Amino acid sequence: MPRYSPRFGMRLSRACVKRTTSVTGTLNTIYVYHSIKTICFNTINKFCFREMDLLMMPSNCGTLRLVQWPLFLLTSKIMLANDYASDCKDSQKELWHRISKDEYMAYAVKECYYSAERILKSIVDGEGKLWVDRLFQYLNESIGRDSLLVTINLKKLQLVQSRLTGLTGLLIRDETADRKAGVTKALRELYEVVTHEFLAPNLREEFDTWQLLLRARNDGRLFSNILWPNDLEMKEQVKRLHLLLTVKDSAANIPKNLEAQRRLQFFTNSLFMDMPEAKPVSEMIPFCVFTPYYSETVLYSMSELCVDNEDGISILFYLQKIFPDEWANFLERIGRGESSEEDFKESPSDTLELRFWVSYRGQTLARTVRGMMYYRRALMLQSYLEKRYLGGIEDGYSALEYIDTQGYQLSPDARAQADLKFTYVVSCQIYGQQKQRKAPEAADIALLLQRNEALRVAFIHEEDGVSSDGQAIKEYHSKLVKADIHGKDQEIYSIKLPGNPKLGEGKPENQNHAIIFTRGDAIQTIDMNQDNYLEEAMKVRNLLEEFRGNHGIRYPTILGVREHVFTGSVSSLASFMSKQETSFVTLGQRVLAYLKVRMHYGHPDVFDRIFHITRGGISKASRVINISEDIYAGFNSTLRQGNITHHEYIQVGKGRDVGLNQIALFEGKVAGGNGEQVLSRDVYRLGQLFDFFRMLTFFYTTVGYYVCTMMTVLTVYIFLYGRVYLALSGLDHSISRQARFLGNTALDAALNAQFLVQIGVFTAVPMIMGFILELGLMKAIFSFITMQLQFCSVFFTFSLGTRTHYFGRTILHGGAKYRATGRGFVVRHIKFADNYRLYSRSHFVKALEVALLLIVYIAYGYTKGGSSSFILLTISSWIMVISWLFAPYIFNPSGFEWQKTVEDFDDWTNWLFYKGGVGVKGENSWESWWEEEQAHIQTFRGRILETILSLRFLLFQYGIVYKLKITAHNTSLAMYGFSWIVLLVMVLLFKLFTATPRKSTALPIFIRFLQGLLAIGIIAAIACLIGFTDFTIADLFASALAFLATGWCILCLAITWKRVVKTLGLWDSVREISRMYDAGMGAVIFAPIVFFSWFPFVSTFQSRILFNQAFSRGLEISLILAGNKANQES
Template identity: 70%
Template sequence: DNYLEEAMKMRNLLEEFRGNHGLRPPTILGVRENVFTGSVSSLALFMSNQETSFVTLAQRVLANPLKVRMHYGHPDVFDRIFHLSRGGISKASRVINISEDIYAGFNSTLRQGNITHHEYIQMTVLTVYIFLYGRAYLAFSGLDRGISKQAKMSGNTALNAALNAQFLVQIGVFTAVPMIVGFILELGLLKLQLCSVFFTFSLGTRTHYFGRTILHGGAKYRATGRGFVVRHIKFAENYRLYSRSHFVKALEVALLLIVYIAYGYTDGGAVSFVLLTISSWFLVISWLFAPYIFNPSGFEWQKTVEDFDDWTSWLLYKGGVGVKGDDSWESWWDEEQTHIQTLRGQILETILSLRFFLFQYGIVYKLHLTGKDTSIAVYGFSWVVLVGIVMIYKIFTFSPKKSADFQLVMRVIQGVTFLTIVAALCLLVAFTDLSIPDLFASLLAFIPTGWAIICLAIAWKDIVRRLGLWHSLREYARLYDAGMGMLIFAPIAVLSWFPFVSTFQSRLLYNQAFSRGLEISLILAGNKANVEF
């Protein structure tokens, strides 16, 4: 934080303690943080951009004219005598006070301190920002108002409705305008990269753990370190980190979008569907593939093959005493349930899991087979079909170890069952109203229902264990994780077949010098396995 260039400015900065900044002398000098590692990779650039938005653009307004700036992060300079003579800045509770930064500002303000912000330590052009803020405000408010009036005069209700919906998100867009305009002004338009993907994914992380803390408590600080590390993260490790926080939620949103496209209706047709759902599809793609897009060498074929072997080994390895979640899916699955510890948490998880049953309840009445029948018997029959599917799965996954003869009998039973199912489906499609789209719709209905059953069983796992169903439930959960993993891994494997995808990713993530070094390293490595970059 205080390298040579910054140290040469410190004498001038410390003189601000002598200056006149209001009724009271300053006790904390706020400055912007110069993140000089932003050119290492795209992720480093995105985080430095986040610093510019929060620590610079927002903090300068909080300091002047609002006078409510508190302490943030490393660059601020403290009046040591002032704070040590007034109780210090440390806090006793590491659970309640997870971050120590903001409380230092609280203490300073409550003890009649004065916190300022000084921009000259990193020069900027304030008047240009004011001009561009005004232009952005005119673009977002005045012009749209004129179009809305014209739509009302011409009777164009669809355009009017679209504009009204746009105003709902205008506040969120407007808050990002200063950062976007500032980067275009200072760095140029061509410097824009996949920051939207990164921060959309980051938003999912905050949302998941904030919600889990509200439901179950137990907030904790995860240290990320300050090391300079560029290495390939295995597919299984990314899946363990983001499965429940991002992948499950992304697939849930994708299912909702598919249902909306299949059964929804708008006056504008396909164009309206695209306009209404494009942001949601962007959210789905970001939450599913962002960890692999920003993963170094994520689309190298050799790395992909190694990741698949590691993924299958982790998925099929049995857990036990002393086996960590990094080595076994079963141990990881048990660790993912540790946050549910209270009756309140069990009840809340139950209530939230009930939403998955809405898929089945809505889709079964849209099938061609059911026609216009809306009786409750249709929904009840769908549960009979679901139980039958579960029993068939148990038949196909049952593998006795008693004798070779019994295994042969089971293989015959499984083969006969498979042929019977295929013949029955063909007859139903040929002689009843059941159609091929109905089969896919049924799959769309039963997948969320199965996940809801798994979530409910996890919430009440003590009862499920007493009933002797825990082992079967774990196998169904393994099937779901295997399906989700393959759904995410398949596009990565396909893109890894094309060498230019990996080259494009390396050039996107890193600067030109590092990208060339990475290509040379790959050439020198040849066919050597397990080479880390």
């Protein structure tokens, strides 16, 4: 996207009417612009009062006969013109030519001169007015004769400016006696400077000898009677002149808020994109916005805002540090200075404003409702303007009052027209149950209904009934309600349902029961973590005209809309996710639309309501297979010869997951959904009906992406297992030697090729291309380097493992399920045990397996360069291992703080050794979690596949046994059989060491005595083997690696054939050995965390990576304050 342009005012005035209001006339353009600016200030606090004045678009309808531009285009121009004048040694024409090279500087100089003349003439009378009239008469005559430089002393121009600034500084305030005296004093000072220093000597003498003026000055009557500027137009003129004389900010830095700049920038740029002409509101296509909601946050409560986490960080504190300028603007708007939470609690209205301020910066239903209701406000404004344009300025409004009034919100005609063309339905499935139990969500939804009269809420109402045979039954009704004039729920429709509508997946069923309440010819599906902007809502009529446009053989059935991810400023993870999603919803979707394979990837697409409601609806709800319900609407539309387009000139805000656990759950859900799509008949039919090129494009942009991702990771295993096989069999050495003798460099290069080159970078390629297109090459390179310093490759490599695990598990076993991610602010530390439970089987086990393969390859492989060559050849695989093992802790807030590490270890050990039982959840007990992790193995086919995959671990033992020195290169099967005997003895010893007999008199003492003897015997046996045989310490470690892999294979087989193992009575032993393995894996991961936690700078460095600089400073201050508070309490 191009740089923020200070020519916003000129662009807006030339294009806004044509593209967004469908009416002509500069006055309407100004009204639209002011409405956008006012909304930005009043509801989202992007502007402060000062910026509001600088961004004000003048009406140009007043008595001042010149073109006035927004002040932010004219800032600092007067100062620069003064510098030109002070340095001027040429004529008046040369000076004006130099000033006119900057058109805005010329406008600023003209406005400053004429405004000063008009203001001075309006506030004085009598002799003072005569002086002002005579002064400007001389100046105007001098300008007309090109002799201004002879009439005045330009060196004193800055002194005149300072006196005029002091005068306007008083006039912009309300009238008081003291201020009137101050204005009199300021005018007299201005008189002295102008008369005795600024004017030429001949004019100075003329004024000094003017008896009338001299007598008034000596009597103290000069400027004694001040006519204070009280009318609206004059007050605005004084304010503009004062800002023109004082503001020094650059136009490119106004507004300072980066989000406001981005929005204005996108809006102005979009006005020059190709879009259909908008019809009048009365002729536009009526549409409805549809949002499903379950139990997510509606509005943050004060308790949620103020509660501190373990680090002493509350949500309010966090947002104050992330959005400091918006917090200052919010306090300015409600008329408060710096205030604590307790100060807000004293005022209920301020408390409610604070709750909304925080909620509008989270992923809440309140934010979504506010954004979508901008559609209604935009339509009301446009309808109001259309009526005003047809009839002119009515009802006695002046031009300035016409711009400033908010009358469109009170106009019955405008409101009725907007209500005819727009409806908003939120399907709150359990709203009835929430009301019955008086949940805070129900009260918050009721508050939204009261504040938004066009909002409608649909929900499922349950009530007890009696059947025809007298039995008690549950009756279900689908209801639609709104708020009445008293703020109570008023029922609009009630439809009796044949039974419980929730038969399939929850979210699509929530949409399906309420779609009957939607109205219009189009329906926009909006998720409850989305947002909208008034300036974008102005273009909705243009977007809807696309349904009538020419987009090929058929009219469009789905209009794709661009998304802006607004959660990118929260953390580095959120930034990565934001950039990844932006590349997907812009680059990807716009290309796929032209290739005619764009599907409905999610919200906020606009559907042809009639087309879809008569062809199966907009959401498939079959359980499991439709876990990704959104894309099936696109499948359905394409299969029924629909046409799906994508449009870049309008965008909707979108919230994304901001924590690694949330992101992993979301990506797991999407990957599992794609696994189910592979098995669906919709994908099969599309593959059969598409031509070859559309089929390939469709494959690689839907399920094929996940297939290729899984194949990428599988290639790691195939490569490493192949190299390990060559190393353990000895073929590695012989093939390399033969290749050198024969000069076969191609074979040698193939064997020594680095297998995976920056897999994390590969997944980021679309994002990098998006950067280049949107930002330019240099900014794209800078952004990419910055992301690398924030460990983006670690994140993308970790995400690769997430997608592979959940997609592969769904392909093998099915059973994809919806995973609730949560949409809160991630400012709390995630415990080690929580991360271990989530990533143990998806990442940690696989990473340790790859690490084991790499260690065996380094130990027994062959290369000319030694160990360093091995490491260089496998560096990308090592990066993958490190990313999969430690990414959850690198991106964990306060993950390397010593106190947190100690607490995590205690929590981890308590969880690991806590006994499970009936009703004990997996988050409380390792045993319960371990049982839950096996739930996906259900079918006989799945057990066979798991068995085949688990047998790969036997390769380690089979190969390493024959590499031990004690075997003396004996390759008989007897040696391999003997290794199994050793393994069986080790299992028996483990059982004996972990035996915990019941309490009695003598047995526990005997068992412990026997365990001690065995331990001494084992140590002695190992020492004897090392001392009297060829057995070495290296053999000891190699045997441990081999037996670890074989033990894991046995555990996997035992879990797969659980029923058989239980029948044999070995299940308890399997559980204890599994606990030992999890304890060992946890120790391997935990050890580096403990080491780095010893160094305080590591935690500081991590905070700089995870959060922006302001929050990092705030976090450190909060920790210090928390420590002082603890000391005071003790």
